[in-house]
Amino acid sequence: MDCDALIVGGGINGTAIARDAAGRGLRVVLCEKDDLGAHTSSASSKLIHGGLRYLEHYEFGLVRKALIERETLLRCAPHIMRPLRFVMPHEEGKGPGARPAWLIRAGLFLYDRLARREFLPASHAIDLRSHPAGAPLQPRFTRGFMYSDGWVDDARLVVLNALDAHERGATILTHTRCAPPQRDADRWKATLEGQGRRLQVTARCLVNAAGPWAARFLQGAKGRANPADATRALRLIKGSHIVVPRLFAHPHAYIFQHPDGRIVFALPYEEAFTLIGTTDIDYRGDLDKVAISAEETAYLCQLANRYFAQRITPADVVWSYSGVRPLVEDAAAHASAATRDYRLELDASVGSTSAPLLSVFGGKITTSRKLAEHAVDQLAAALGHRAPAWTANACLPGGDLFGATPGKRGVLESGAWTARQAARYPWLPPQLVERYGRAYGTRIDTLLAACGRLADLGQEVVPGLYEAELRYLMQHEWACSAADILWRRTKLGLHLAPASAAILDEWIAARQPAPVL
Missing domain, CATH: 3.50.50.60 (FAD/NAD(P)-binding domain)
Incomplete structure (x- = not known):
């Protein structure tokens, strides 16, 4: 070839x-x-962001480049991305890594202005005693800041x-x-x-x-x-995340400043869960066997407990994942400071x-x-x-919700587009319309091309996964195992019983083509 x-x-x-x-x-x-x-690439914090904390390391060029790209990507793939507001609770003078309020305000002022914003709101201070984002937090957090970035299905x-x-x-x-x-x-x-x-x-x-x-x-x-x-x-840095049952019901995310100087996010995830991470640890182990350690799990739980009123322990973790980030070696003393x-x-x-x-x-x-x-x-x-x-x-496949040219309409009106799909496919259960729309965008028409009623989706192999979607993922998206489908093409692994993976693998194996020798 x-x-x-x-x-x-x-x-x-x-x-x-x-x-x-x-x-x-x-x-x-x-x-x-x-x-x-x-x-x-599937073990990230699921964020499209400029990297607010990189301003502390004077990486203004990187932050500006990322902020410009943030809005470019949101326009090109509004089905798998969305704007997300972040809440930063503030507590003055707690630990050597604490940032004073004036420094945070200055950083957010710069973050808002390093690149043009077309549809993301600017940052501002909030009163956590009256704002909905304050309710899940411990009472001592009375003020904070809010700013914009984006979420992505990585x-x-x-x-x-x-x-x-x-x-x-x-x-x-x-x-x-x-x-x-x-x-x-x-x-x-x-x-x-x-x-x-x-x-x-x-x-x-x-x-x-x-x-x-x-x-x-x-x-x-x-x-x-x-x-x-x-x-x-390269400098290999392991980052780990944990997922726990939902700690808050509002749609905003949190960014926490730990006294040790680390920044950790808590994100709404898959409706019923909260995603917390990440750690930053130099890694020298087997790259094919990367996993969270007990110490990392305990660290993330402890950090969450410093902020949230509802306490969590390692026993509450329903899923975790780790990835090794190949960062450019710049001799930074700490992994979190590496460029x-x-x-x-x-x-x-x-x-x-x-x-x-x-x-x-x-x-x-x-x-x-x-x-x-x-x-x-x-x-x-x-x-x-x-x-x-x-x-x-150019839109990514499925991202052309309102035409082939990327625009802010897809970002701002993705909910209206999904509602339109519910009207086009009234026989489809609402939860499937929502999930198909978020995962496949306009490619929902390809997935459902031969379907005019629920029975046309074929067998429901495991709850929420019908044959029509499985065939689409195998034929168009290179899926060939339960892990591919449950944890990368979808996140249904979080919602299904562990035995579902074996059932799905058996279904896939019966339909895999013979090897090409």
Whole structure:
């Protein structure tokens, strides 16, 4: 198989690069050793945000870039993203990490003005004694601040980037490993293995978007100048989250300042739950076996108990997840202070005509589209391919709620759009209309193309999951296991009995195609 770009890594950066490159007319092959977004990209805090706390580290350029991208992404995918208001309770002078009120006001003033806001409200002070957000908190918190950012279904964002790339001509190969590639004259040659198949790929350029595995992959690439430098490129930081039964009923989120200087979020999650995180710990373990520790769980519970009136213990945790963030090594003393910006390294050092190798280090979900744009700019120039950037003005699949051009109407009127779908599909239960609308946007029409009544959805394999949706996820979104569906394509794993996974895996196994040898 010949292509212009072989991309290794199916997280947010790899899929965003594949989408951008395919949209510019490049022939793209992307391989991912597991499921799309199976690791770091589905283990985030689910936020599209500028990074308020990065202002303390004087990363004004990163915050401005992220704030601009925040509104761009919200417009491009309003079905899987939404504006979210954050409440910051304030208690003066508690611990060495406490921020005084004047500093918070100054930071929020700057946060509101570093980039243009089209539809997100500005920050302001609030009286927690009368505001609904004050009710779940301990009584000593009487004042606070409120500001705007956004929420995202991170795993679906990865899948939608891959889907758009595929529809623009890219080949997406999941559960497919890339053996150490070889640079040969003006081409990269690689063997891809997985799902009972072996493919020989020849590519004009290679993109290393392997996330936490990027340094390891770089060391194995044959034909680059200084492979030993790869080990110094990344700082691996583990971030963990816990999910507990709902601690508050209002739609706002909280941002808490811990006395140790850490910032932790508490977010409304899946209607019945509260998501709390994250931790920041240097990680040196097995990247395929990342999990929350008992100490992290206790830490997050203790932090929540410092703020909420309702106390929680580790026994209240219904789910937890962890991911390793591959941050650019900047010699920061603490993991939480390490930069969240990205670095792109283009290696064409063997000769002016040698095949380029582009490595992606660092980054965050909010800036993934911009990272991809910068990456493809470099690749296109190296390959002599002239094509303009385009993704800032294109909806992700399903995001065209009110037309193909992204606009603030999709952000502000997504509820009205969902209500319209309920009228179009009156036979669909309201909870399914809501969930389908939030997950698939306008692709709900593809999912329901052959359906005119509830019975047409087929068997309800497990509660809330009908055959029509399962077939859609397998045929269009590369889902091939219960974990793919219950924890990444949907979050129904939170709502179903543990035995549901085995039932679903059995259903999937009976319908999987035979391996391609």
